[in-house]
Amino acid sequence: MPDRFAIDTSELTRQFGNLTAVDHIALRVPYGEIFGLLGANGAGKSTVIKMLTTLLSPTSGTADVGGFDIIRSPADVRRRIGYVSQLLSADGALTGYENLRLSAKLYDIPATERKERIENALEFMSLVDSADKLVRTYSGGMIRRLELAQAMLHRPAILFLDEPTIGLDPVARHTVWDRLIDLRRNHGMTVLITTHDMEEAEALCDNLAILHRGKISVVGKPAELRAGLGEGANMDDVFVHYAGGSIQESGTFREIVQNRRTAHRLG
Amino acid sequence: MKRFIRESAAIVQVELIKLIRDPTEIISRAVQPLLWLVVFGQVLAQVRGIQTGQLSYLAFITPGILAQSVLFSAIFYGIAIIWERDLGVVHKLLVSPALRISLVFGKAVAAGFRGLLQATVIYLIAFVMHVSLRLDPFAIFAVLVSVMLGSGIFATFSLVIACIVKTRERFMGIGQLLTMPMFFASNAIYPLEIMPGWLRFIAQINPLTYLIDALRGLMITGGESIHGYAVDFSVLLAVFCALLFVAVKLYPTLAE
């Protein structure tokens, strides 16, 4: 059964010069799960997602995504996935509707269904009233919801979300979580989400993998991971234990600047 | 093929929407050609320093200034691409199943439409300044085709540079470094015959020269294409195809 897992990586590795950003990781995500990939800044989360979404080629190893090999059949993989990047990828000079229409065309949603699908997506993400406003006038939470709408428009089997709630206020964050839980429930969508927010991981994820310097240091359900550290341990303890330090200490200057910039644009 | 057209058209559509929404850019792009034609062109025409055969100097440089305007504004495509990369727009396009060539070709066609607007502006300026323009429909149509092709070439060239340098700062440096010499090492403001040998050699391998050569024959009454239209268009098409090929290879590296 090659297709049992939505994501199945083998020895997936990526180097940048001397740096091994992702180091022979083996990750299996069953269909229908919300799976969290956790790690400090610079742990390699985005690099994993970029490889799984065919944006970046692995140095060695490979992965099956939606039943297709990312190296041999990237086009088949692309048809089955949706992706929201760590950056804010909605085009500010276009309206929400125009952003969605572009996605609909690039994903070959038939012209007869286009309008209805876009309207449904806008409604699902509570963006109907803002559909004809320029995205540059949106709040951070609205942009993220629009990006989710774009990423799910073609009903992908698997959704990749790279730090989708970074820089959002708590209300906007909870809205994003609710939408993701709905997507999983109503469409059985598999979601791979990266975060360095423990509360998010616990609230949302069926299973977690913690990434530390390109290697997976532990995989498990949030409750199991806590229990594994003894009575009274919380998710922050789990993170400190497996990711080798608290979140704030790590990350290169470039990433911190980049995250701040995203956070700033969202704020 | 249908798919290629649909995807490219989707890219062209969003680019045109953005262009129409922000026409200030078109207006500001009209200033430079205006200066070249009204100031530079008229002054040099007065001194009669450059022999341009039976064409007036102003008529001689009008196609050159159109081509220049196409070249300079296409260079901004590279900056826009880098901007889109920083925003993550490029990532979103690349993760879609769209053919990579549709994404790149769509940008080139959008640049072509922008070029048409510039052509309109130059025609208006030239008309007001009594340059003897060819106004037969065939000639105008052929000019528009040449301008689209030229815009596509320079926009794709700009995209290729953007894919190589990847940051705005470096792009600005390289952009300046490439565009000015391309302009001066061409037949835009002086004929090939009066150039020293080495410069003429560079001009002969400069695609801008072939664009201007075709435009000179097609835009101006009494103007002629020295190389012949067949040569001009063959060179331009070949350059465009080669650049598209390279761009398709390099564009995906922007998301890495």
Ligand SMILES: Nc1ncnc2c1ncn2[C@@H]1O[C@H](COP(=O)(O)OP(=O)(O)O)[C@@H](O)[C@H]1O
């Ligand atoms: N394009 C790149 N070129 C060079 N190094 C990179 C590149 N992308 C990421 N890295 C490096 O790889 C490591 C992992 O980065 P990343 O996957 O972005 O981490 P995370 O998303 O977990 O914060 C970091 O040390 C980062 O500097």
Ligand SMILES: [Mg+2]
């Ligand atoms: Mg990251």
